[in-house]
Amino acid sequence: MPFRPRVGDIVELDETGGSALEFLEHPMAPGMPYGSQGSRGIVFQVRELPYGRLSALKVFKPAYQSESTVRSQALMSRYRQLPGLTVWQRQVFTERTNPHLLRRFPDLRYAVLMPWITGMTWSSIILSQHNLPEQQCEALARHFIDLMRVLELNRLAHCDITGGNLIIVSGQNAKVELVDVEDMYAPELTKPEHPPGGSEGYNHQLSAKGIWEPAADRFASAVLAVEMLVWWEEGLRRVSSREHLFEASEMQARGSKYEQVNRTLRDRYGREIAELFEAAWFSDRLEACPSLTDWAEAFQRRGLGAEAALEPMVLPPPAAPKVHPVTGDSVSLNSAAGGQSAPWKRDGESLAGEHPATESRESRKAGVLLPADGIYALLVLMTLIGLVMAYFLIARLVTR
Numbered sequence: 001m002p003f004r005p006r007v008g009d010i011v012e013l014d015e016t017g018g019s020a021l022e023f024l025e026h027p028m029a030p031g032m033p034y035g036s037q038g039s040r041g042i043v044f045q046v047r048e049l050p051y052g053r054l055s056a057l058k059v060f061k062p063a064y065q066s067e068s069t070v071r072s073q074a075l076m077s078r079y080r081q082l083p084g085l086t087v088w089q090r091q092v093f094t095e096r097t098n099p100h101l102l103r104r105f106p107d108l109r110y111a112v113l114m115p116w117i118t119g120m121t122w123s124s125i126i127l128s129q130h131n132l133p134e135q136q137c138e139a140l141a142r143h144f145i146d147l148m149r150v151l152e153l154n155r156l157a158h159c160d161i162t163g164g165n166l167i168i169v170s171g172q173n174a175k176v177e178l179v180d181v182e183d184m185y186a187p188e189l190t191k192p193e194h195p196p197g198g199s200e201g202y203n204h205q206l207s208a209k210g211i212w213e214p215a216a217d218r219f220a221s222a223v224l225a226v227e228m229l230v231w232w233e234e235g236l237r238r239v240s241s242r243e244h245l246f247e248a249s250e251m252q253a254r255g256s257k258y259e260q261v262n263r264t265l266r267d268r269y270g271r272e273i274a275e276l277f278e279a280a281w282f283s284d285r286l287e288a289c290p291s292l293t294d295w296a297e298a299f300q301r302r303g304l305g306a307e308a309a310l311e312p313m314v315l316p317p318p319a320a321p322k323v324h325p326v327t328g329d330s331v332s333l334n335s336a337a338g339g340q341s342a343p344w345k346r347d348g349e350s351l352a353g354e355h356p357a358t359e360s361r362e363s364r365k366a367g368v369l370l371p372a373d374g375i376y377a378l379l380v381l382m383t384l385i386g387l388v389m390a391y392f393l394i395a396r397l398v399t400r
């Protein structure tokens, strides 16, 4: 029977009952659990007990329950510190980590528990024809493009950029977060058996065969950024499709909507931005689309949405896997795992990745002076100064 929680249901994560999830009510549908249906499963809003933190539980349909969710979580959790990738701070339920839970609810196999992002998806803005002021549209587009440039600089790609996978964080003028990150491209991951085919309204003509590569986001990001840039224009809002600006049949064609968008871009944001979109729209390959860095630099030259700009942050390359275990690199699991090894989890690092034990080790490797090193250096320096002073004092006493 499929997993169908009711409002107020409390599901214990282990046999001690020390931690549990409470299923919350949909704010617009009294009596219904707060869940968002995606193509691969349902994302529920839950409260983590006993601490009360709001989280999202993504429950996959059986066809999408895959061990690769665990592998990618292990390799990708380091990217949670990049802007827009908060949901890589996650925990995956497996027979090893949560045997008690999965015995009761087998449908929660490979389900993912991650931070809840409060806000509206970009697709719901389009669907509700929500009017945004011009300045906010520009700030959103700038933040989104800068975020996608950060992904590009870190050799990552989301691979399914679409309005439903982008949440505009509530209470912050232009901050956006990406969700649905399970099929992301990263050099350290292996290609999925069925690479993502993209989503209607953002698909390049080549998407049908599946795209999983560094340039995967170039086309879809260009379309989504342009949707943001022109969304203040009522004429374009009125002709938008249901959840996106362009209909499937209008993609990459020189129709009247494309011309209208092109004119708005040219008039409002200048030739360079209009030409970037033109190059992406009529590209025959993803590599032929302008890069996200091209877009970010053009926005910067134009001073577009400067208040929402992001630093081009690049993480150091991942540490090479160690062949011989060393002290402090224990790979033992908690008792629930029956003593099996869990190579993705080191002692001191929770499965949700909340304690960045790995980072401190990485930053040490990258030559960053940690507090302990600083104290040691200070002690050595003080001892040296003391010795020099003692030498001069003794020398003075002797010469007297």
Ligand SMILES: Nc1ncnc2c1ncn2[C@@H]1O[C@H](COP(=O)(O)OP(=O)(O)O)[C@@H](O)[C@H]1O
Pocket: 036, 037, 038, 039, 040, 041, 042, 043, 056, 058, 087, 114, 115, 116, 117, 118, 121, 164, 165, 179, 180, 181
């Ligand atoms: N961490 C999250 N916080 C809040 N809402 C989320 C979160 N993750 C997903 N959602 C919502 O659930 C919807 C479906 O999730 P998604 O991961 O995109 O599923 P699918 O892979 O089936 O498309 C999203 O469009 C978004 O509205």
Ligand SMILES: [Mg+2]
Pocket: 038, 039, 164, 165, 179, 180
């Ligand atoms: Mg999705």
